Amino acid sequence: MNTLDLIGSAVSNTFRSKTRTILTILAIFVGAFTLxxxxxxxxxxxxxxxxxVTSIGASDVMTVTKTPEGATGIAAAGPVEYDPDAIASAQPGPPGQTVVALTPDDLDALAEIDGVLDVQATRSISPDFIQAGENDKFVIGVGSLIAGQTVQLAAGTAPDDDVDELQLALPLSFVEPMGFEDEDAAIGETVTIAVTDAERTQHLVDATIVGIAEEGLASPTGASLIPNDALSDALFDAQNVGIPSDQVERFAQASVWFDPAxxxxxxxxxxxxxxDEGYTGTTVADQLGAFKTVIDGIVLVLNAFAIIALLAASFGIVNTLFMSVQERTREIGLMKAMGMGNGRVFSLFSIEAAFIGLLGSAIGVVIAMFAGTAxxxxxSGSLLADLPGLNLIAFDPVSIVVIIVVVMAIAFLAGTLPAARAARADPVDSLRYE
Structure with missing residues (x-):
C-alpha cells in the first residue's frame, strides 16, 4: 500500500463509526473555536x-524626566520630603506625584550625552476653556506633538508649524457640543481659548480650526486640542505673564531624539x-510594551482554557481509535498477514487521528472567523464606537495555520497510543479474534 492509498484508506476508515467520530470532532471544534x-x-x-503608534510618539524619540531622590507617588513608603525644584508630573499618575524640574542647564546636559541627537522641552499649557462664538464654554487641555508624531484626523489637515497663523486641531467629541453641525462645518471656524496668567488675569486667544482629531486608545489628544507652534507660543507666553524669568523655563519632561537605526x-x-546622569528615559516601545503585556496576559489565560478543551478532546480521540482498533482487530491481522509492516499500520491509525484533528480544527476556525467578524x-458600531479603527477580533493567516497545525499535532499525539497498539498486534492472534 503506497502513501496515497494509505491516506485514502485512513480517511475512509475515519467515518466507519460516524456518531463516535462526529462527537470527537465536536470536542475538538470547541477547543479550536475558542483558541x-x-x-x-x-x-x-x-x-x-x-x-x-505614531499617535504616541516617533520610534526614535525618548521621553526624559529627572526624578527626585527617593521614592515618589505609589512607590513611596511614606511622606516625601519637600523639594523646591520639584514640579507636578506631566505623566498620568497618583495625586501629588512630582518630578524634579528640568532647567535649561539640564537640557544642555542632555544634549551632551553620547547618543542624543537633539533635545526639546515639553511645555505645559493649562487653558481655562474653549468657546465658539457665543456658545457654551468647555474645559479642554492642550496636547502636543513632537517631530515624527501624527494625529489621526476625521476631517481637515494637521496644524502647520511653519505658518504664523494660530491653528489647532479640535477633538472630534467637541464638534457638536460647541455648536458645529459636523466635522466639515467646523473646519475654518474661529474659536476662543482662555488662559489665566500668574497675576490672575485672563487672556483670550483666537485660533482657527484646521483639523478634527479622532480619539483613540493611544491618542495624545484625548480631550485636548493640538496647536501649531504659533498658537502654542501665544498660549504659553500668555500663561506665563507675571512669572519671574528664571521660573518660566522649568519643564516636567523633555523629548530626546536618538539614531532611528x-x-x-x-x-x-x-x-x-x-x-548615570540622573535622568530616566522612556521610549515608545516601552509605552507600547505596557499595553501589549496586559493584552497578551489576558489572551494567554483565555488560550489556556482553549488548550484544556483540546486536551479533553484528545482523550476522545484516544477512545475513538482504541474502539476502532478493537473493532478492526481481524482486519489488522489480515493486513499484517498480507505483508503490511508495523510502521504502515501505525501510520494508518495515526493519519486517522490527524485527520480527525484537521476536521475539528478547520470547522472550528471557519466558524470562529465568521463569529469574530460579526x-x-x-x-464597532456600538460599545467600541469611540475607538475608530479598532477591529476587536482580527485574524492573521499565519496564526490560523499554526492553530490548525497545533490541533492536528495534538490529535496525532493522542492517536499514537492506539496506533502503537495496532502496530504491535500479532497477526495470528488478531485473525483468531472474535
Whole structure:
C-alpha cells in the first residue's frame, strides 16, 4: 500500500463509526473555536496599538524626566520630603506625584550625552476653556506633538508649524457640543481659548480650526486640542505673564531624539547613560510594551482554557481509535498477514487521528472567523464606537495555520497510543479474534 492509498484508506476508515467520530470532532471544534477567537482578540487589539503608534510618539524619540531622590507617588513608603525644584508630573499618575524640574542647564546636559541627537522641552499649557462664538464654554487641555508624531484626523489637515497663523486641531467629541453641525462645518471656524496668567488675569486667544482629531486608545489628544507652534507660543507666553524669568523655563519632561537605526542594545545603553546622569528615559516601545503585556496576559489565560478543551478532546480521540482498533482487530491481522509492516499500520491509525484533528480544527476556525467578524462589526458600531479603527477580533493567516497545525499535532499525539497498539498486534492472534 503506497502513501496515497494509505491516506485514502485512513480517511475512509475515519467515518466507519460516524456518531463516535462526529462527537470527537465536536470536542475538538470547541477547543479550536475558542483558541481562534482568543488569538484573534490578541491580534486585533495589538494591531490597533501598532496602527496608532505614531499617535504616541516617533520610534526614535525618548521621553526624559529627572526624578527626585527617593521614592515618589505609589512607590513611596511614606511622606516625601519637600523639594523646591520639584514640579507636578506631566505623566498620568497618583495625586501629588512630582518630578524634579528640568532647567535649561539640564537640557544642555542632555544634549551632551553620547547618543542624543537633539533635545526639546515639553511645555505645559493649562487653558481655562474653549468657546465658539457665543456658545457654551468647555474645559479642554492642550496636547502636543513632537517631530515624527501624527494625529489621526476625521476631517481637515494637521496644524502647520511653519505658518504664523494660530491653528489647532479640535477633538472630534467637541464638534457638536460647541455648536458645529459636523466635522466639515467646523473646519475654518474661529474659536476662543482662555488662559489665566500668574497675576490672575485672563487672556483670550483666537485660533482657527484646521483639523478634527479622532480619539483613540493611544491618542495624545484625548480631550485636548493640538496647536501649531504659533498658537502654542501665544498660549504659553500668555500663561506665563507675571512669572519671574528664571521660573518660566522649568519643564516636567523633555523629548530626546536618538539614531532611528539604533539597535535595542544601543537604546538600552543610552538609557543607562541617562540614568548615570540622573535622568530616566522612556521610549515608545516601552509605552507600547505596557499595553501589549496586559493584552497578551489576558489572551494567554483565555488560550489556556482553549488548550484544556483540546486536551479533553484528545482523550476522545484516544477512545475513538482504541474502539476502532478493537473493532478492526481481524482486519489488522489480515493486513499484517498480507505483508503490511508495523510502521504502515501505525501510520494508518495515526493519519486517522490527524485527520480527525484537521476536521475539528478547520470547522472550528471557519466558524470562529465568521463569529469574530460579526462580533467585531457589531461592537464597532456600538460599545467600541469611540475607538475608530479598532477591529476587536482580527485574524492573521499565519496564526490560523499554526492553530490548525497545533490541533492536528495534538490529535496525532493522542492517536499514537492506539496506533502503537495496532502496530504491535500479532497477526495470528488478531485473525483468531472474535
Amino acid at each position: 481562534t477567537l482568543t488569538s484573534g482578540l490578541g491580534t486585533g487589539i495589538n494591531a490597533y496599538i501598532d496602527d496608532t 539604533a539597535t535595542d542594545d544601543e537604546i538600552t545603553d543610552l538609557k543607562d547613560r541617562l540614568t 462580533i467585531s462589526s457589531a461592537l
